[in-house]
Amino acid sequence: MRRTIGPREVVVLHGARVLDPSQRLALPEGGVAIRDGRVLAIGTRAQLEAALAGLDELETAPRWVSLPARYVLTPGFVDLHAHLREPGYEAKETIQTGARAAARGGFTTICCMPNTQPVLDSAATLALVAERARSAAARVLPIAAISKGESGKELSEMAELAQAGAVAFSDDGRPVASSRLMRLALAYAEPLGLPVVEHCQDEDLVGGGVMNEGPISTMLGLPGWPAAGEDVMLARDLALVRLTGAKYHAAHLSTAGAVALIRQAKAEGLPVTAEVTPHHLLLTDAWVAGERTGPLADALRELGLPVPPGDRYDTNTKVNPPLRTARDCQALIEGVEDGTIDAIATDHAPHTWVDKACEYGEAAFGISGLETALAGLLALVHTERLSLPALIAALTIRPARAWNLPMGSLAPGAQADLTIFDPREDWTVDPAGFASLGKNTPLAGVTLRGRVRETWLGGQSVYRADGDRDGESASADTDLSE
């Protein structure tokens, strides 16, 4: 069914706007030539032709695929934070469905969190993930647990886990409460060269909180948790980074205070990186009350797109850390723009209907985020809240560099992982159409502007918009320009 690209065959995707922040490349019209799963050349038509002419051993004529000029071609997106639920919670998501969701969202690399059942804290479980990820629609890189069973008691066998392919360590979802264990984790991981990733949250301060503490939590009578719960933990961790000199990555920042702490730590030269999710950039705690405030709602209104009101206590807004205030969103956006925040990561957290079809306090935390990330974020670009190069960098080369991953770039010789999107296409989010088993999105029914059209992984098309041609390669013979 899928038309694959043969060995030594050269395919040239051409005609779109090309953006590759890793090479500071921005072409109004250009393309990329691919052979054997890698990038052969990138540039303008003339540059591509010149590069191809220099090849003497072409077996077949290069296949030129023309793309509409309004499309944007970028390196495939790199997500440092996703929950794929397998093994253990396959009703929520599997590695295969999660990877398909990634491909639909333009992500070609996803790092999966270890809070599975069993926890990813052994070489055997990492091997299982690698096995299940074979032939998946995205590269799946495992993050291993900091502590055995994510219990916060004893360190996992980090050296073996590193050897077995772990790209980072995290007890995500279960913040490392013990300062001593965190110190030991950082110290032990330091020579391994892998970052320790913290879910910054002081559990004692956060208590039974289910949403951001503020006027909205007061209105809804829901236990809130203060922004300080994140800031306190991050400040502690930064002190421990200072002590150990180890690589540290702060997951899903949600507060203005956390952005300031990271900015200060970077200025000090600490080996610190950070990420933010699309929902923390875009949505506010008012969404819990069904009210549409914050950057996304404002941007969509400016674009003339309808923003239907939501339900009070929509459990799809329940996420950890919680949606904060417009002020926090603004600080986070500035953090992405100025590079304080390295990466935009989805924290894709799929759940079943049953996990969410209950009272707010009882519902599971998490948003299914892979398939709406780009479109949501583009609203910020369309309304000049965020620049397109900063957005693409935060989805590609910056996360890759943060964790030393050989991705996020279309430099010649790189893996041909790429994303092609139409920044102007309007579509209405319908979770029923998600590839992810997790239909839990607060954006259901919201119309967004911008859509992934094609995703390529290692030189092969793994996703193409429009269901009827899904899975087919982008060869589209009638599209051949010459």
Place this chain on the structure above:
Amino acid sequence: MRAITREREPVTEPIAPRAAIRRHLLDLDDWTPDELSTLLESAEEMCRVRLRREKLSVLSGQVLVNLFYENSTRTRVSFELAGRALGADITNVTASASSVAKGESLIDTGRTLQALGASVFVIRSGQSGAPDLLARHIGGHVLNAGDGWHAHPSQALLDLFTLTRHLGSVAGRRIVILGDILHSRVARSNIWALTAMGAEVVLCAPPTLLPPEAIALYTARLVPGTGACRHVTIETNVSRALAGADAVMALRLQKERQQAGLLPSLREYTRTYGLTVARMALARPGALVLHPGPMNEGVEIEPAVASGAQSVIEEQVENGVAVRMAALAMLAGAEAVA
């Protein structure tokens, strides 16, 4: 002018009062002063009906289910009496006696009860937002009989009714809500109703029992219908709070709050915030004393205050039936009329 009016398309006046458009009673944050006044008038009428020991048939043929996930005596009985007085069939479901104990979800329970013929759901739950959830998934009418820390609208309506009867109107009156406001759904609903009717509400509690950013919340939310500002202030000093008060509403202090570390001791709470005869002397002469019950006499309120001449605590309970009749008739009665 008249001729012009006649030439226009005839405007169809709704048969039911404006408030009958409302299907559920979830909270009072979006109630207009007009709606509240309409309900108070209807409650007066219901009082007269009760005095005449009359039964109405507004809800005849409808099945009202009391779905209670938390213990309650007065609210449940009050809704039951109100429903009966309007001719409804009543059934009571309590969490411990139903399949709720077997883990059946609220949505399933609601749908099951609906399949059994229930059309009016009175729900109490420890979970904020449970009535909203039920309202989204079933037909019929949902009345919130208290959910988590969120809302207890029928209580606030009966409080407003009681206050209005004594004060004429609450507009411009200083009403102090004293005690554990952080965990109080009664306080939250009362603030919406009282401020909508123009009262000046003073929240008085130790800082650890105040809801976060309350002032920011109420200043940002104008009264629907009129666009008036809501007047809410916070006063952690009980003497200053009570000075010049027209009414004081004391709230129940649960012992768990002390165990959770929000208070050093109940003793200190009583010493600092207990509603005593001496403190009541700071309020306006004849100021009213309210309590939503159940009371911890000797903790948040001195027995002499609770049963004193200024106390309207029993009246609150009594008025509850008429007010709930009015609420039920307003929501569910429209269909019967139509």
